[in-house]
Amino acid sequence: MASARLAAALPGRALRRAPGARGPTAGARAGAPWPRLAPQGGGGSGSGAAWPRRSYVTTGLKDMEEDATPLQVKYWVEGKPAVPLDSIKVDLSKYNTEKIFSVYGGEDGATLLPDMDLAETQRLRAHMEDVFSRIGVVHLVNTGFTSTSQFNAATKVLMPNHMDYTGGANRRAPIEANVYDTGAPREADLQYHHEMAYVSTSCQWVAFGAIEATHNPIKGATFISENIGATNMLLCTTFGRKLVDKGMCYVRKLPDEKYFVDNDRDPSIVYNFWQTSTGCTDMWEAQEVMERKGLEVEWQNSAVFGRYMVTKYYVDTFEYDPFNDRNTLFASVADDYAWFDSWPGVQKLPHWERPLKLTFGDGEVINREQKQLWVDCYDTHGLPILWSKGDLAIICNYRTAHGRPRRRSLAGTGASWA
Numbered sequence: 263m264a265s266a267r268l269a270a271a272l273p274g275r276a277l278r279r280a281p282g283a284r285g286p287t288a289g290a291r292a293g294a295p296w297p298r299l300a301p302q303g304g305g306g307s308g309s310g311a312a313w314p315r316r317s318y319v320t321t322g323l324k325d326m327e328e329d330a331t332p333l334q335v336k337y338w339v340e341g342k343p344a345v346p347l348d349s350i351k352v353d354l355s356k357y358n359t360e361k362i363f364s365v366y367g368g369e370d371g372a373t374l375l376p377d378m379d380l381a382e383t384q385r386l387r388a389h390m391e392d393v394f395s396r397i398g399v400v401h402l403v404n405t406g407f408t409s410t411s412q413f414n415a416a417t418k419v420l421m422p423n424h425m426d427y428t429g430g431a432n433r434r435a436p437i438e439a440n441v442y443d444t445g446a447p448r449e450a451d452l453q454y455h456h457e458m459a460y461v462s463t464s465c466q467w468v469a470f471g472a473i474e475a476t477h478n479p480i481k482g483a484t485f486i487s488e489n490i491g492a493t494n495m496l497l498c499t500t501f502g503r504k505l506v507d508k509g510m511c512y513v514r515k516l517p518d519e520k521y522f523v524d525n526d527r528d529p530s531i532v533y534n535f536w537q538t539s540t541g542c543t544d545m546w547e548a549q550e551v552m553e554r555k556g557l558e559v560e561w562q563n564s565a566v567f568g569r570y571m572v573t574k575y576y577v578d579t580f581e582y583d584p585f586n587d588r589n590t591l592f593a594s595v596a597d598d599y600a601w602f603d604s605w606p607g608v609q610k611l612p613h614w615e616r617p618l619k620l621t622f623g624d625g626e627v628i629n630r631e632q633k634q635l636w637v638d639c640y641d642t643h644g645l646p647i648l649w650s651k652g653d654l655a656i657i658c659n660y661r662t663a664h665g666r667p668r669r670r671s672l673a674g675t676g677a678s679w680a
């Protein structure tokens with residue numbers, strides 16, 4: 263299944279901080295600010311001596327002593343989806359989609375749109391809203407869609423406003439306006455996560471469309487986890503309560519693309535360059551992009567990664583979910599070095615050199631046992647979205663997390679899971 267990410271939500275709308283939720287400790291904040299480096303004349307690739315070397319010590323020497331054995335990620339309890347799969351589906355063959363998707367507009371006048379004045383479109387919208395209101399997902403099936411423009415138009419029946427994707431974590435190429443590839447290699451397991459959890463403004467929903475599908479849907483499935491169940495399970499543990507008390511710190515390390523190009527370095531150990539993530543080639547403009555998103559930025563000089571942008575983001579583990587009027591889980595191990603347990607290239611790096619790390623808000627290490635418990639909470643409340651070609655799923659970024667296992671090639675046949 264090749265899935266295309268379609269769009270992300272209302273422009274720039276911030277997730278509200280959980281009422282009464284505690285942020286990072288004063289100690290974590292007090293120790294956090296790093297001085298900016300003054301711009302050096304003419305910039306440079308970072309290979310010269312102008313960039314002072316700094317050690318990368320986030321949580322102390324104990325970093326090296328962590329048990330970094332890959333986590334076990336199951337995505338769901340097989341045969342026991344969190345809700346019946348039919349309860350999230352809308353069968354589009356019961357609607358006249360030729361009539362619904364028959365108008366063109368947008369800035370260029372050539373964007374396919376739903377005709378919202380039609381009673382048929384309003385009937386479909388009401389149906390999608392009803393299904394979406396249950397646990398925060400609607401899965402359109404039997405669509406007959408063959409293009410991303412149709413996915414985009416169908417998404418607008420439920421969600422008329424889209425936002426552009428900026429300042430993201432990984433390399434994510436736009437397919438067309440508001441449509442992106444998933445930005446991850448097929449060989450990698452993608453653990454459950456909420457989209458853009460690591461910045462101060464995130465999207466409210468994400469849509470996925472199946473451009474192609476596998477013959478065996480479970481082999482190409484995307485998984486979602488029902489967040490209320492995962493939250494309740496985690497809060498029953500000492501670890502969950504500690505997450506409430508201490509909050510989180512997301513640490514990210516973004517290498518310098520220019521350094522890799524100038525020195526003909528192998529980019530396979532790079533998750534994302536800061537130039538790609540920010541859309542800027544000037545380091546100070548790139549820093550401003552990140553700071554506007556609430557991240558603290560430090561520049562380091564690395565013999566391996568060049569001008570290294572290191573960001574820290576302090577945030578509560580739980581966010582306010584307006585649909586359920588309560589605080590629910592929003593962070594996950596997808597923002598830890600565990601994200602790279604199966605990521606080609608980056609998985610070879612020792613955990614302290616990987617681009618992501620998640621700690622408690624006061625810098626305390628989250629150990630492997632705690633991370634595994636976290637994964638288990640999401641897995642216990644997971645369900646698969648079984649794709650057929652043309653399917654579209656719109657998922658709420660508050661009420662669900664999403665992820666997918668690696669796609670394996672079929673040895674000897676030449677076929678593959680995309």
Ligand SMILES: [Fe+2]
Nearest residue numbers: 455456457664
């Ligand atoms: Fe995602």
